[in-house]
Amino acid sequence: MVSNQIPTNLPEVTDDDIRWVSALLGLKANAFYGVDGKDPRQDALKSMETVDIAACPGSGKTTLLVAKLAILAKKWPYQTQGLCVLSHTNAAQDEIESKLGGTAVGRCLLSYPHYVGTIHGFVNKFLSLPMLRSYGFANIHFSNEISGAKLWRLSSNGRELKSYLKENFKKPRDHQIAVKSIHYVGENLDICLKATRSVCLRRISNSSTFKVMNEWKKAILRDGFAVYDDIIAYGQFVLKTYPGIEKIIRDRFPIIFIDEAQDNNEEQAALLHRIFTTDDSPVFCQRFGDANQAIYNSVVSHMKRYS
Amino acid sequence: MYLSKIIIENFRCFGEGDNRFELSLKPGLTALVGENDAGKTAVIDALRFALGTTDQELNRLEDTDFHVRSAEEAKQSSEKEKDQPPEIKITCKFENLTDNQLKSFIEFLTYGKDANDKPVLYVCWTAKATGETRRGRPYRRVEVRSGEKGEGPSIDREVRDLLLNATYLRPLRDAEQDLSSGRGSRLSQVLLKTEEIKSSGQKYNSQSEINREYLESLNVVGIGDLADELLGKQKGVEAARNVIDGHLGTLSLNGSNLRSSIKVSGTTDDPEIRLRQILEKLDLSLAGQGRLGLGSNNLLFMTCELLLLAQEREGNKLLLIEEPEAHLHPQNQLQVIKFLQDQASKDGTGVQIIVTTHSPNLASAIKLDNLVMISGRRPFPLRRGETELEESDYGFLERFLDVTKANLFFARGVLIVEGDSENILLPTLANLLGRDFTRDGVSIINVGGIGLRRYARIFQRKNLQKNTLIEIPVACVTDLDVMPDCAREITGKSLKTKGQLGENGLSDKKKKLIGKTTGQRVKTFVSNEWTLEYDLAFFGLAEDVYVAASLAKVDDALSQRGEIFDQEKFKTEHQNAIEAFKKVETDAKEVVQSGNADGCSFEEVLASNVYALFTKGTKASKPLAAQYLAQSLKEKHENELLNSAYWHERLPKYLVAAIGYVTRTTDGWGEAKEADGKQSNTD
Secondary structure: OOOOOOOOOOOOOOHHHHHHHHHHOOOOOOOOOOOOOOOOOHHHOOOOOOOOEOOOOOOOOHOOOOOOHHHHHHHHHOOOOOOOEEOOOHHHHHHHHEEEEEHHHHHHHHHOEEEEEEEEHHHHHHHHHHHHHHOOOOOOOOHHHHHHHHHHHHHOOHHHHHHHHHHHOOOOHHHHHHHHHHHOOOOOOOOEEOOEEEEEHHHHHHHHHHHHOOOOOOHHHEEEEEEEEHHHHHHHHHHHHHHOOHHHHHOOOOOEEEEEEHHHHHHHHHHHHHHHHOOOOOEEEEEEEEEOOOOOOOOOOOOOOOO | EEEEEEEEEEEEEOOHHHHHHHEOOOEEEEEEOOOOOOOOOHHHHHHHHHHHHHHOOOOOOOOOHEEOOHHHHHHHOOOHHHOOOOOOEEEEEEEOOHHHHHHHHHEEEEOOOOOOOOOOOEEEEEEEEEEEEEEEEEEEEEEEEEOOOOOOOOHHHHOOOOOOOOEEEEOOOHHHHHHHOOOOHHHHHHHHHHHHHHHOEOOOOOOOOOHHHHOOOOOHHHHHHHHHHHHHOOHHHHHHHHHHHHHHHHHOOOOOOOOOOOOOOOOOHHHHHHHHHHHHHOOOOOOOOOOOOHHHHHHHHHHHHHHHHHHHOOOOOOOEEOOOOOOHHHHHHHHHHHHHHHHHHHOOOOOEEEEEEEOOOHHHHOOOHHHHEEEEEEEEEEEOOEOOOOHHHHHHHHHHOOOOOHHHHOEEEEEEEEHHHHHHHHHHHHHHHOOOOOHOEEEEHHHHHHHHHHHHOOOOEOOOOOOOOOOOOEEEEEOOOOOOOOHOOOOOOOOEEEHHHHHHHHHHHHHHHHOOEEEOOEEEEEEEEEEHHHHHHHHHHHHHHHHHHHHHHHHHHHHHHOOOOOOOHHHHHHHHHHHHHHHHHHHHHHHOOOEEEEOOOHHHHHHHHHHHEEEEOOOOOHHHHHHHHHHHHHHHHHHOOOOOHHHHHHHOOOHHHHHHOOOOOOOOOOOHHHHHHHOOOOO
């Protein structure tokens, strides 16, 4: 089917908007202008391209981000396309709730069609959970503690994997940690165990140990449980299994904001890269992070820096 | 995207489990047809609840919307279920989402097992009685969720209103009201969505030179601005305004200077709002006409709605129309349904239309592929692949299934007959037997000699499974067309005779005729002896048929000469016919006694002689004779106070069985059952 043309004319941020948001946030009218009127934060607010916005910790990055989101939400012209705001913690979401909670733009930002939340939450909402639901696994809770306990019980307290565990983990007390950590990795849903070291079994190895652990994973999934690390792997699995999903997500979110980008691990960064910035139609990606921490892994090539 | 499946549980007449309502739909037009109370409106209302409607009319859930289990259903449900108040569950499946729609619904999608399957969208609406009361009303928890079983994330009201709302046209609506001007009028919405309204024309500039060309170049708001300016300068308006300002001046407090302003539309400066306000002042009516009837207004209204839907970019292009036949005369009905059918099948518009109707007129104009019969609270799509109809049947029925035959979609029992005589006689015969086709909802379909079986196959399901049988009894009444040996000479016909076929040949032929069109609830009833008129004469109405045929002959002859068959003549001719019959009867006796009857019985000889009136010389018209016969039997029945037992003995067995079969919705009769057993071997 021919796709309907999806507009990507992002709204423009004007000086009027910046004054409006300063008032909304209870800041001085020139809060983002500095004394000489040449504040780089002004440029950060106005930029609608792919940029990295780096500043010292504590310099008000999150406030800057919230201000920008408020302006965009107010001027957002689309009903079924939204802003995507990703952070390592729920910092951005909390900030919006506390600073904009009572306002129309605040409520708007936190509901359809926008997304504000953690990367795990995003992958869950738009990739992993719909897939799991389609396969008959509904209402999945991601809990390392409960999942671990269930896995440990299924393994008869480690007896079933005894030789495998001995082989890979020298210290006996690592065995329980390893079994409780059984999780999926990568688009093929390989299985890894993690204690003092990490060991993995490829799905294609088709080994009996893999099969046993895979059955346990499925069993606790049927009960409605999985571990956090599974989320990203499921997300990768969906991208592999249903090619074209990236394009649909990009259509939905023409611009994304990544807060605290320095805290993302490589796997998360790679997944985000795959969803939003590979191929010929990358979306605009603005990353807000600390200047003095190395956070980038060559994902975005054309960046500007403000400091 | 289109609605590809709807499942309704515990809503009004629909139960749960095997008793739920489940219907698969195709893109384009779907027409739900069926008798009253079949559940057509319940389907539409279920969709209105589940998807919401663009008119935003509040749909309050009532106690009566919850299904009440019948005794039988209660038996089926388990102990645990019995204690639970029923939960209404309405599941809508949408398929073939465009990329644009996919992106809007990513978090709600359901993927197929196969990566090549396009993701689908389920909308699952549930309502559960909580037993609590809030503000004096029973509180019911209503949820709209995604996922096949409603296990997915909840779909917010905003999302539903934006993307899922269906457009609903109620039956007997006040189209004139809907089309007239006013806040939020449909017309203003249509106009607002028309791209050219905003893009064409220029703003009004008071400095410009006003000439005709300039006036015609203005946009809608510009026309409003110009009108405002002219009104402001108009002497009368200005005088009135001065009066008002005078009063205002005396009323206003010191310092506040109130002044009035008279404008075409509102006072706002926001061009968007101003445009809407101006458009809301417009009325839509047909050119050159005064006040219109409801029918024409309805046409206009439907056109408006389709226009709106076709332009819809994001939302659901589902249009629900209940009884579009309301207010429209038959020819107009046909036009409307053809228009809807065309619009819905047009590529690119993506409009899906579901209509309900109990108009045979409409039903006859809708392609079988688009028809869904609702019977016994179950849907029976008649599209290719769902019925025993063959490809050639679809073409045939599209041409021949006209309004007189479309009754069959609304019947509780169907009699399919070959010709006019059966059509005329069978309702009367049913009355004689104590049955009433009208009361029992039996339709007679007169196929006029061709395609009897094709009509019957409409009622036969392909891949019959549990609950997919159409429970409507369908009787095909047809002739055996084998004659007694003596009839060759008496009637001059040259069909195969009983003697030629032999006993085995005869029963083989019968079996073959029955077998061809029997199965599921369709049964074929073959004349016991030869043909309708012959069998009537044979089984005990020889005199009645003879007289009726004679009268038909006279009637025909008189009308050919342009004379009138008056009361006087009728009496004479009637008496003559009775006399003539007496002679025929005596002659027949003699022939049989003298052994010159080719081995035929007295009844056979007599019936053949009666039937000869239709085959020899100036032939009697069968339909005309049937009319005289129906009339005389009715009079006889009433004058002589006869009971149904009397007629059971004297009517052809196959007709008695057929009538018993199609009217057994009330009760059956022993003979009928017996005859059923004999007639059919594939039940």
